[in-house]
Amino acid sequence: MFKKIAPYFLVLTLLPISAPAAESNYRKQQTVPYKDLYEQNVHSEAVNQLDLSRQARKLFNKPLRSANVNIFDEVADSAFFTNRHARSALSKEQLVRGYAENEGPDLSGDLTVISGEINGLHSSYHVKDARGDTYLLKFDSAESLELSTAAEVIGSRFYYALGYNVPQYTVAAVAAGKLKVSEGTKIKDDTGFVKALTQDRLDEYLLFAPQSEDGSFRVSATKIISGENKGFFSFTGRRKNDPDDIVNHRDRREIRALTVFSAWVNNTDIGESNTLDALVTENGKTFLKHYLIDFNSSLGSAHRGAKPPMYGHEYTADFGEAAKAFFTLGFWEKPWQKRWRTADEKASDKPAVGYFDNREFSAAHFKVQLPYEAFKRLTRADGFWAAKQIMAFSDDDIRVMVSAGKISSKESEEEIVKTLIERRDLIGQHWFSVANPLDDFKVEGSKLVFKDLAVQVGFEKSETQSYEVTVLNSKGKAGQKLNVNLPEINIDSSWIQNQNTSTLEIRSRDKAPFVRVKLDSNGIVSVKHQD
């Protein structure tokens, strides 16, 4: 029997691997947390060990460069990412507003509930407002007032300002009695069964949602994206039938760098399950736009309560950390255990803060819940690029974006701001030290000028910095060597005259990673930071 069906089974199994997807349309891709968990934490963890080229790159320390960086070592705008704050500082108004199509749900009329979901004591509802727009409303838990709703909105502001596509998120106060159930509305409750939702049943569920003194419910309102939902996007491969999707997502710098950005805002739930592809038409072109969604596991929040202590330090199933604990007979105290112990095994006493601080935080070792290969392939150049984006935010920028969370306690808000500022600097310090921090190369007159970002943000002193310059010949062999104390290099015309182009390899200290700047008679041809 098995022999008979085996060939068919083999063919069916291999089809998804080998056959190109249908060209005609964008099929909706399905993912769920269980699938994501299995694929990343079990399947990929095993299969990646059998990837010969990956192992060889590890062995010979030859990381795979991101495939979508342009000649200036930047990421060009795409359906995944738009250079925003780091390219041109957004105004305070833009930062606090984030991506916005309007001011949030129209609360002048009733909000009609069209579907809902109950998880434990927590509920969320899809509603239609008076304008006919659809929103997803999520509530805080009674024990962690303002935590989850603020995290959702604040998280979205950061990702948007960094350059990602996000839906519109707002904090709203919905008056009790505004939520009306429409005929035929269904709800999936804790039992897993879908049931009819009546007004009485809704009122019952809302008893568990915290109400403010004026009787209103504080919610985060996500405006449902207007384009056609095409499911999630992978962090590994690409959609082969999307002509705009040429580079494997694993090798897209903005996807790899998500781990750095998520470390900053402590979003441990970043993953394929929290992405969405929507078929949209903009400027007359219909294309797949790639969104990040669901940020309520940012900052000190997760699962609508304070973040569990191991989040950010370990994957859901972390074989490496478990092995370390196993071989040390449990005597090695894991960083999260130490942090939890020194916190007296409790989160902040400020409910809106949850569990968010920088004790035991390591920019190099931050982990989201699942071990995506894209994040593991982050190179020094990718990390530097991400850190550069992060360092573009001033203290005030951060303060303004956190204010979008509308946290009632200024003390709590300031604690979040303080942690984010500290963490920004920790991330910047890390990547500006392990990667080459020189950037913004320009030819001015006969000089190549650049910025030392480590100096610019105050991690290093300009007086102590010097730069080692090596002129490479056309074969990449080192020629003339110079040392300069200022971030400018006099260009010797002979460098270019002899071979039409010339590459300068610049290091900010001996044996530090380099940045290669290629010049020709017209100026800079390319910039490449060492991976």
Added chain:
Amino acid sequence: MQNTKNKTIWANSFFKGSILGVMLLASFSAFAEAPDKYAPVYEKAPLKATALKDPVSYLFALPFELIRWPMIQNLLFVEKYHLDQKMTWIYTYLKNHGITPSAGYSPGGGVQAGLKLDLPRLTDLKSSYPDFIFDTWMNYGSSSYFQTGTEIGFEKIAGTDFFASGLAQYERKFREDFYGIGPDSTRGDGVAYEIETTTLAGKAGYEFSPSLKTTFHTKYRNVNVGESDDKDKGQLSYFGPARLTGYSGDRILTFAGELKHDTRDFIDAPTKGGYQQLYLGYDEGLGNSNARYLTYRVDAAQYIKVGSPRRIFALRGLMEHHDEVNGGNIPFYDLSKLGGYAAAGQQSETLRSYANNRFHGDSLLLFNLEYRYAIWEHKELQLDAVPFFDVGQVFDEFSHFQMRDFKESYGLEFRVYVARTSLVNISIAHGDEGTNFFVRTKKAF
């Protein structure tokens, strides 16, 4: 300031290129307006799709890919229809309404299934009579046992700390192993038998505090012993009726008292405290039975933190002794048993690298040592690694106790807990008679 390191090159370059240099510098100046550094201009344009892996690596991954597709479809199906939630809800709903189903598998016991009915809950009487117990159950292991019974009683009598209950139970074990009596029995002599026990029992006691209670038992048992259908093992008759007391079965009346002190913070995964249990019983054969003996039993365990609740040193000591009274004897099936990893429906004490029921004797001395340490935690889930060492022996009289009769067993166990309740454990144990592998839902102590 620039430091020239290669002056020759510098000088040559300067003079040779002076004229052209002026032209080049002029063009740099003209290009002072920096190009758009975010433009989609690539070194190797246009961007091209590449394979995620090399062909050989694809081939290596093939076995995993074969599993991946059906696995993913299953997971999508489970989440799409919320089967996990539905199953949990159904189980909780049934349990809250007095119906507790159970299922499992063990390598020795085969597929197991059971059902327990809590009749006061089932009939909505629990709220009116919260202390009333009326349970009935049925358990079945495909190649090991069948059991059904009922217990009626009160957890608290009239609001006091007295409790009492009565029990009726029928149990049939299809295959019990027997290797002879004493520490020198050999594994090759192993036989299998079948045992059928009908029990009527009553117990009453007093709970002095949540950690201390005493219980008195009275029990009547009708025990029938027969040959097993297991063709792979020898028959009990190999040992002969003359050598085995209780070979023909017995009717036995038991009177016993028990005192238990339990200070564990969690029953399944204690981080501190311990328990001490004293048992004294008298068994008297009825009718033709010549059974007449006393049973003394001391069982104690202590759980000690090693600097952290994530590292626990657990130590258990068990001593049991049966003493014939007035020329009576002890049926072989009631002797102390040692070997294996106590599973559902089995009384053999834990000596993991040996077979279940491997040793029978009048007396038993056993020590189990475990070092339990957490190696992974995720919210309420916890995985412990547990190196263990078991050492024990059976013997006849105390005068026959010899250190050299101790049997050792050591190994490693991995245990998964949910909210400090044991979910599953996997262990491997090695000793003089080989290596055993176990998958269990319950742990040794």
